[in-house]
Amino acid sequence: MVPLILIIDDDADYALLLTIYLEQGGYRVATARSGLDGLQAALRLSPVVVTVDYRLPDLNGLEVCQELRASEATGEVPLILVTGNPQPELEEKARAIGVDGFFYKLDLTASAFLATVEQVLRRRFVA
């Protein structure tokens, strides 16, 4: 079965671009537009990777990642925090709560994004 990736991002245009890139890379994609919708979708769909935008209308990205880590069903899923602001402090906080990858929105290319996805998948399941 084709592995599914869940994108949590309230920016529909940016999420569509991520979706196209991921589909080109051979994944299936589901999207959620808020933190709470994302948490429910993660439980329902069992994605292989979840990408979480830092700025969401309800929870922030770190809170969503923390919730995902705390739940038994999603505790091991590789997480990528996606942000429009490259802050080392945010990256450190994200790593401390168990986020596997960090992606800066302005660096988006199909190959860079797919490489990050593959990197977190490898790190979780090969190491």
Next chain:
Amino acid sequence: LALRRDPTPGLLRWLTPPPIAPPTNERASEDDRLRLALERERTRALELEAYAFRLEEARARLEEANVELEGFAFAASHDLGTPLRTVEGYAELLLIGHSEGLDPIGYDLVERLHQTTGRLRRYVHDLLVLSRMRPDPTAVTKVMAIGELVADVVSDLNLGQFGDVVVSGELPVVEVPPTPIRQALQNLIENGIKHNRSPRPTVTVRGETDGGLAVIWVGDNGTGIAERDQATVFDLFARGSDTQAVDGSGAGLTIARRALRALGGELWITSSSERGTVFTLAFPIRFRADLPRIAREPGEI
């Protein structure tokens, strides 16, 4: 002299005291003259205090305006960057996946759209970096060997196809916040290679310690920067008169100088057509928030 509340809310202003009347008696006693001199001194002291108060008030307002301005630059660049990258991404998809539906003129137009959006995105990215590059007294410092940092930056920049970076001799070990020094070296090295028209662009990095200062020289083997451009080379979005063909936003050197200042240091340029361009970075080996700014350029080895 009294401190009264100005009608403007929140402002305290000193009111000027009434002038001291000169003595009416021409033959005032020594005591009177002394008292008068004392009064004048006292008035002067109070006036000075009032000036200091107003100066402090102005400084606080200026600082507030600065923080607001930087906050604005940050928010604007943060919020503009993602939609710009999105437009650029869609243009790319059109060019790569749907070009057969475009006639040659349509293809050219989309290509221009893609390039212009990319350039704008790089401006916005640089504005974002610039707005974050300010002195931070609470910054966490790290012990770093500049030599290792240079090697790291060179490997990240992946400049091999464009030119060489040579480290000459030992470089200092410093204890500073890592982001500004890395950013400055990255921008200067990248600049020295990419804005360099020699057949094989080469950047040479040298360094030494001078008392409590680390001094690093980043020099290139290019044809130098025209004298008329040297004064504005650190200005935001300044483009040299002969660098139009080179990709870049023109904020790199502004960011580098701001980064050095965030370290309590300074960045200078010397350039000539015979010797190329050399940037001198000088900053305290151990970062301390209360160090005075460096004003004088250290000599070259």
